[in-house]
Amino acid sequence: MSELPSRVSLREVGPRDGLQNEEPISTESKVALLDALSGTGLRRIEAVSFVHPRAIPQMADADDVWSRVRRNPEVRYSALVPNRRGLERAMAAGFTDLEVVISASDTHNRANINRSTAESLADLPELIAAAHEAGASLQLIVSTSWGCPYEGDVPVERVLWVAREGVAAGIDSLAYGDTTGMATPSRVIRLVGETRSAHPDLPLGLHFHNTRGTGLANVYAALQLGVDDFDAAVAGLGGCPYAPGASGNIATEEVVFMLEDMGVETGVDLEALLEVGLMAERFVGHRAPSQVLRAGPRTRTVAAP
Amino acid sequence: MSELPSRVSLREVGPRDGLQNEEPISTESKVALLDALSGTGLRRIEAVSFVHPRAIPQMADADDVWSRVRRNPEVRYSALVPNRRGLERAMAAGFTDLEVVISASDTHNRANINRSTAESLADLPELIAAAHEAGASLQLIVSTSWGCPYEGDVPVERVLWVAREGVAAGIDSLAYGDTTGMATPSRVIRLVGETRSAHPDLPLGLHFHNTRGTGLANVYAALQLGVDDFDAAVAGLGGCPYAPGASGNIATEEVVFMLEDMGVETGVDLEALLEVGLMAERFVGHRAPSQVLRAGPRTRTVAAP
Numbered sequence: 001m002s003e004l005p006s007r008v009s010l011r012e013v014g015p016r017d018g019l020q021n022e023e024p025i026s027t028e029s030k031v032a033l034l035d036a037l038s039g040t041g042l043r044r045i046e047a048v049s050f051v052h053p054r055a056i057p058q059m060a061d062a063d064d065v066w067s068r069v070r071r072n073p074e075v076r077y078s079a080l081v082p083n084r085r086g087l088e089r090a091m092a093a094g095f096t097d098l099e100v101v102i103s104a105s106d107t108h109n110r111a112n113i114n115r116s117t118a119e120s121l122a123d124l125p126e127l128i129a130a131a132h133e134a135g136a137s138l139q140l141i142v143s144t145s146w147g148c149p150y151e152g153d154v155p156v157e158r159v160l161w162v163a164r165e166g167v168a169a170g171i172d173s174l175a176y177g178d179t180t181g182m183a184t185p186s187r188v189i190r191l192v193g194e195t196r197s198a199h200p201d202l203p204l205g206l207h208f209h210n211t212r213g214t215g216l217a218n219v220y221a222a223l224q225l226g227v228d229d230f231d232a233a234v235a236g237l238g239g240c241p242y243a244p245g246a247s248g249n250i251a252t253e254e255v256v257f258m259l260e261d262m263g264v265e266t267g268v269d270l271e272a273l274l275e276v277g278l279m280a281e282r283f284v285g286h287r288a289p290s291q292v293l294r295a296g297p298r299t300r301t302v303a304a305p
Numbered sequence: 306m307s308e309l310p311s312r313v314s315l316r317e318v319g320p321r322d323g324l325q326n327e328e329p330i331s332t333e334s335k336v337a338l339l340d341a342l343s344g345t346g347l348r349r350i351e352a353v354s355f356v357h358p359r360a361i362p363q364m365a366d367a368d369d370v371w372s373r374v375r376r377n378p379e380v381r382y383s384a385l386v387p388n389r390r391g392l393e394r395a396m397a398a399g400f401t402d403l404e405v406v407i408s409a410s411d412t413h414n415r416a417n418i419n420r421s422t423a424e425s426l427a428d429l430p431e432l433i434a435a436a437h438e439a440g441a442s443l444q445l446i447v448s449t450s451w452g453c454p455y456e457g458d459v460p461v462e463r464v465l466w467v468a469r470e471g472v473a474a475g476i477d478s479l480a481y482g483d484t485t486g487m488a489t490p491s492r493v494i495r496l497v498g499e500t501r502s503a504h505p506d507l508p509l510g511l512h513f514h515n516t517r518g519t520g521l522a523n524v525y526a527a528l529q530l531g532v533d534d535f536d537a538a539v540a541g542l543g544g545c546p547y548a549p550g551a552s553g554n555i556a557t558e559e560v561v562f563m564l565e566d567m568g569v570e571t572g573v574d575l576e577a578l579l580e581v582g583l584m585a586e587r588f589v590g591h592r593a594p595s596q597v598l599r600a601g602p603r604t605r606t607v608a609a610p
Contacts (some may be wrong), residue, residue, distance in 0.1 A: 295548035
């Protein structure tokens with residue numbers, strides 16, 4: 001067995017990717033969730049996205065949320081932006097960690113932002129220049145990296161092409177998103193392996209959804225390849241817009257539980273995170289899919305009959 | 306990366322371990338579920354258990370269920386027995402694949418059958434002799450192999466002691482049960498590795514619960530060690546009696562999806578199994594945790610907007 005990394009860096013995406021796929025909650029609740037998350041030991045939080053409120057009404061109050069958040073100086077907060085306009089808004093709000101999403105699948109990219117993948121890639125250099133000029137970093141998140149809800153399989157070559165174009169444009173880091181949970185360990189191994197071969201020094205993060213139950217298996221496969229940067233959402237917030245009732249992002253509690261139990265440090269206090277998970281469930285008003293939120297850490301015993 | 310097995314043998318445990326942790330359903334429904342499962346390509350099904358009806362009312366009609374099942378000659382049906390009385394009932398009903406469960410944790414074993422682990426082990430030789438005399442095989446399932454809901458951690462040495470005693474008594478095969486989902490990949494690697502070292506030729510199956518979300522990660526870790534025998538329950542039937550709302554057994558659909566996608570044959574028709582999963586949900590009257598049951602196989606695309 002390969003050695004696992006001794007430590008991983010988790011990026012909490014519940015406030016953005018999670019809430020984007022829930023019924024809108026109040027600004028106060030979003031602020032409370034972000035403030036609570038920043039006290040759990042998490043060191044990276046994707047706080048908001050600056051998208052058009054007609055496209056994603058859940059994020060319409062991004063500026064307001066961000067202005068009220070009690071910023072923990074030990075946390076790196078990031079914002080997702082769809083285009084130049086969003087980038088300007090994010091930078092005006094003070095964000096210096098920015099993410100742009102481009103779908104490897106043309107159909108998915110068109111459905112999201114009415115442009116082909118190639119058209120979105122053509123915009124990248126300008127976005128990167130604007131970010132860098134303001135001292136901000138820009139990550140490219142490639143969505144549908146392991147499959148598309150409209151097209152099905154997305155060829156690995158196409159995902160690698162998107163990554164290559166991003167690198168050529170000057171992205172600071174890359175993340176692969178498994179938008180609808182279509183990855184399995186062997187697919188993770190292949191894509192990560194080919195990416196590492198092509199771009200050995202590029203910081204690489206992985207963003208898994210648990211739509212088909214394989215989220216933690218994919219994390220484990222990636223860990224064995226030395227990947228030490230993962231996205232997860234508290235409580236497993238957010239569902240899948242294409243599969244009613246299916247899970248969304250992998251749950252941060254589950255990732256923290258598994259990694260810490262294997263001796264891989266996350267820096268996160270699981271008990272504190274579970275409290276925030278229960279808070280998140282109250283805010284969205286339904287039971288979230290996180291299993292550890294139900295069962296607790298493995299140290300939680302019950303009285304014998 | 307290590308090579309994965311080209312093929313695994315799944316044992317469907319929904320009709321027994323799954324239903325045991327649900328509100329009782331009708332005999333007709335149990336028979337319909339078993340008959341449907343036997344048409345999916347599954348080649349091993351744990352059909353019933355012969356336990357005292359006061360202990361587990363869900364299995365009170367085991368004889369009746371079994372007498373009505375349309376037996377598929379290509380399927381090996383097994384029965385779980387807690388003691389000599391159950392063994393006699395199972396053999397009288399015609400079962401030749403028998404399983405005895407002993408908990409590695411004393412507290413859990415006492416809670417289940419009011420005996421210490423050592424006392425249960427002392428009964429094994431007699432059970433094995435009776436089974437073998439009738440031409441039946443007997444598997445020892447060690448429950449709480451990765452932790453106990455009452456005691457917490459269960460030392461690996463204790464689990465290995467139970468296995469060793471079983472081997473000395475003449476068991477035909479061994480299975481480790483993660484009764485409340487406390488295993489993670491590193492724990493799987495350690496226990497499987499030490500078991501293989503001690504008993505290289507002993508057939509070994511693994512029985513994971515997804516109580517903390519790590520079920521498929523554990524399967525993947527075990528696959529990398531060459532384990533090719535896993536239990537799973539259709540739809541992820543059954544919950545966890547110690548953690549309300551938590552998942553039970555890993556869902557057969559999820560295991561089949563992941564394995565087949567990685568090129569590991571299961572022999573199971575996923576689409577047919579999904580139909581049975583929906584049937585199982587109707588019978589138990591609530592949504593089951595299987596994610597693939599919600600999202601479908603990765604080939605299930607939706608129309609672009």
